[in-house]
């Protein structure tokens with residue numbers, strides 16, 4: 001078999017055979033298929049799509065390109081969540097300890113942010129001492145003792161995806177539903193979770209701008225999970241405005257702590273509790289039954305989720321009592337008029353936070369722990385002209401003009417657009 005045969009088959013609209021898929025993924029991982037050949041194949045897939053059989057096999061081949069973790073001996077069911085990424089999406093931080101406090105184990109391998117969406121590891125690294133890297137043995141020990149781990153994926157997990165994702169990023173081939181679905185699911189299945197809840201974001205701040213595209217991605221991923229024996233459910237959720245009131249690494253950790261202390265913004269609490277219930281149900285753990293004695297809302301209220309958080313942070317070298325770092329400079333962004341704030345564009349706020357230093361342009365870049373944006377009002381509130389709508393946070397004043405520029409046209413006052421409902425649809 002050779003790469004040109006596989007590329008031309010997909011270019012001409014044919015389905016790839018199982019042997020072709022297995023060969024090309026194996027040969028690409030072994031560096032026997034050149035980057036430019038894989039780039040051509042990725043573009044042919046983006047243009048011509050893949051059948052359900054092809055996506056399932058492609059995912060399977062990417063899982064088999066590396067190791068697959070196994071937590072079946074833990075003594076409690078495992079369940080995880082993956083979000084397709086959004087602005088202010090810190091939900092993993094309160095969610096993982098909440099689910100662990102309700103009886104399931106959460107083995108979450110997370111990533112770093114790229115572009116305008118933040119990464120969970122970058123957020124946690126704003127906690128003094130916390131480290132993202134764990135050996136598989138340390139991960140198992142922490143899951144047994146604490147019940148929740150959020151750490152970086154090792155290089156041995158789906159290495160074919162690691163190479164392919166970096167290639168797609170620079171060849172205009174990220175936005176292919178079969179390639180996104182197989183990329184996400186190969187990592188989550190290789191991670192060894194027994195159940196999975198997908199939070200597929202919809203709106204200006206998300207990969208998928210429309211509910212129809214988000215639904216197609218959700219259905220593709222739910223089917224892949226089912227084909228691999230992982231009980232998978234997806235929720236389509238709103239990303240037209242930022243989640244919560246904080247965007248930026250340490251700012252989002254601080255907001256997560258408010259949620260774990262029983263407070264926090266309503267949308268963050270509602271999404272945490274909704275996703276936690278779905279994760280527990282997918283794992284076969286429901287309140288009053290099996291190993292669970294409580295509902296996620298109670299775990300937030302009674303302090304048990306906070307207890308797991310403290311142990312989870314300490315186990316990875318972090319100091320749960322340390323002061324979080326704060327930016328040296330702040331600047332308010334005033335309301336341009338009086339009236340009801342009908343739109344606050346998630347993407348614009350994400351780009352502003354990124355320009356303030358919270359995100360990176362290239363994988364190797366460092367991020368600022370303290371930079372970001374806080375929302376003084378949420379869409380739906382009545383504001384007065386000149387009142388501070390947002391506060392920008394940065395280590396260096398020179399960052400403010402580019403962030404302010406990103407926010408031009410980001411607000412609508414007394415417009416006719418209404419916010420998306422927080423949970424738009426459930427796909428199972």
Ligand code: URA
Nearest residue numbers: 165179180181183184
């Ligand atoms: N996240 C991934 O892991 N892969 C993609 O292709 C897109 C988002």
